[in-house]
Amino acid sequence: MKTKTLYEIAFIVMFVIALFVAVQLINDARVSHERPVAFWARDSFYSTQIITDTREGNGFLKGRAPYTIDYKTDSYYYRPPLFGAIGTMLSHSTGLNDFDIGYHLTFFVSLIMIALIYVMLRDISPKLAMISLPLTLLLYIWPFNAFLTAGHWPSTLNILFVIASILVYMHLKSIKSYVLFGLMIGAGMLSHTRETIYFLIFIFSLLIIYDVFKKKLTVSKMKRLLLSLGVGLVTYIGFIPYFIFTMGTQDSLKLGYFPKTNFDTPTLFNFHWFVLLLLVAGVVCFSILLYLGKKKSHVPYIFGIGFFIMIFSNVFISIGNKAAAQNRFFLPIVLAIFFGTTTYELIRIYCNKNWCYFAAAIVFIVLILATHNFYTPTRGPVIESYYWDGLQFLADNVPENDTVLSLFTFQLGHDAVYWWTKRNVHIVLAELFVSDPNTMENPIFKAKLHARESYAVRKGLFDFEIHNPNENLIGFSVCNYSYVLIQKNYSDLQLPTNEAWHVLNAYVTNERNNLIRVKNMTIAYEDNWLMVLYNKNKLACRRGIHFNETHMEEER
Amino acid sequence: MKKNVGIVFIVMYLLLQALYIRENMLTVLRLVISYMYLFFIPGYVLLSHVKFKEIIRIVLSLPVGFAVMGILVYYFNIIFHIPITPYYLIYPFVIILIASFPYIKKRTFSRKKA
DSSP, rough: HHHHHHHHHEEEEHHHHHHHHHHTOOOOSSSSSOOSSOOOOOHHHHHHHHHHHHHHHHHHHHHGGGTTTTTTOOOOOOSHHHHHHHHHHHHHHHHOHHHHHHHHHHHHHHHHHHHHHHHHHHHHHHHHHHHGGGGGGGGGGGTHHHHHTOOOOOHHHHHHHHHHHHHHHHHSSSSHHHHHHHHHHHHHHHHHHHHHHHHHHIHHHHHHHHHTTTTTHHHHHHHHHHHHHHHHHHHHHHGGHHHIIIIIHHSSOOOOOOOOOGSSOOOGGTTTTHHHHHHHHHHHHHHHHHHHTTTTTTHOOOOOOHHHHHHIIIIOOOOOOGGGGGGGGGGGHHHHHHHHHHHHHHHHHHOOOHHHHHHHHHHHHHHHHHHTTTTTOSOOSSOGGGGHHHHHHHHHOOOTTOOOEEEESSSSSOGGGGGGGGEEEEHHHHHHHHHOOOGSSOOOOOOEEEEOOOOEEEEETEEEEEOGGGGGGGGGGGGGSSSSEEOOOOOOGGSSHHHHHHHHHHHHHHHHHHHHHOOOEEEEEEEESSSEEEOOOOHHHHOOOOOOOHHHHHHO | HHHHHHHHHHHHHHHHHHTTTTSSSHHHHHHHHHIIIIIIIHHHHHTTEEEEEOHHHHHHHHHHHHHHHHHHHHHHHHHOOOOOOTTHHHHHHHHHHHHHHHHHHHHHHHHOOO
């Protein structure tokens, strides 16, 4: 066996070992769980629900699960279907829960993504691939691992197709490869339409411009690329009307300015000590691109630069599209290409020996693993383990088609969080109360009813009506609900100040007692963190003193 | 071809079992078999029609399998109202059969000629 091959095999073995260490934060070495774990945001539950909707409806014709949209049954399925389809197939064939499959599938997709990047760079030089690969480990380190823990899983699937299409683009020869390129674009559109459109605008157009400047774009190539786009559109055609008339009407497709506050993490500065090197490496990468010989492929470099511009415009200067900004979690891939190329070129100048490349790759692995514990998440999962039993009680005891009222919850203040219990939940948020310091002196609870999931109803072939369940919550009264879920304790981490903690705890305790004594509710479940009250006699409840309903109505 | 599929199966199993070290062997095996049958083998067979290096073909097989299976399941469901489960199990078989047809024909033809 050649020395080069031996170095490569040794490197891959070391990389896999490093991978096991890097994924520790997000992987508990199990694929099946009783309940969702490591879900750090509402969107993880939302992404899981995409699979559940597809599986429970056994396709895309039955729309959303009724418990997610106030038990309406006339909704229409209008999310890009690929993630739901793949998740359903895997869930059925493996027998695993939807939340496990969603989480695992996204993780597995990220592994394929790394393999694609390796093969892509290996095409230029195996040594370059070897140096670049360790930097992709940053994907599993906070805050970049949010691509997995914070949801938006269909977006990860889309990035996979984008990278796969780039690899195919590097090897466009026969007509079949152009068809394959089109298929990858179509699949990307069917996983996350907006991001694929931005991929076409930022990366694909850059590739074309480069070819035009280098006079590589022949008429026959142009024709074949148009064929690819045609294949992509044909693949996507079945979803076009739903995208334009449903999703397209909700979130603007326009390229424009949007508030930066939505994207506070991760920013460029989350790269810490890598940040300067990233910029320097970017400049070197760009220079290499300008002086690239004919023998080497320019595609990975353009992909890196285009991807960086796409992320930079979308997240750092807030010009782009809000719904297409999930690709920011994949900055390590850009870093791998930029930084790997720079190091590779430097080593090529000063020490052109196999062991130098191998040593550089190992140094990167060691550096990343040594620093990966520095960057820890600022908060815990959306559902802490101590809420499980309370929520399981809802799943087991609340009758189907019944709605639960969730009062004063923080981490449980997201509708999607309850969806795995298969019950509809209306939420009264406590956020307004805490965020307004003036209310501390006079603790009047300003609640807000919250059930924000919207859905589409089909009225004609291309006529869709978007419904917002918030509009339907008229005549709200706590007595209308058979079950009321109350958070009993708030840890100081969940509230901004100690004062807020004391005031809210006192207020909630008082209101809880009111519900039991005055509204005649009984305790159905209680632990240290949650309490579920059962409203057996709704008439007796209504005769009791009104429970801040005037304030709730004000907000409505 | 068979050899490569076997190697991918073993590597995928070892990798996933190592990542999910606390997991039941059977669960991981089921997961790997699902990936192989539903996505990898259809993608790998389809890619035999495009000239790629073997390593590129192997790495691209899963994305291609995801794409083809997902698209088929979606369109058969919305156009012909065919439910996803359990019919999705038929699609890989049909894809493999159709994609291998030219080779089967070629082989049979060359045998007859011989």
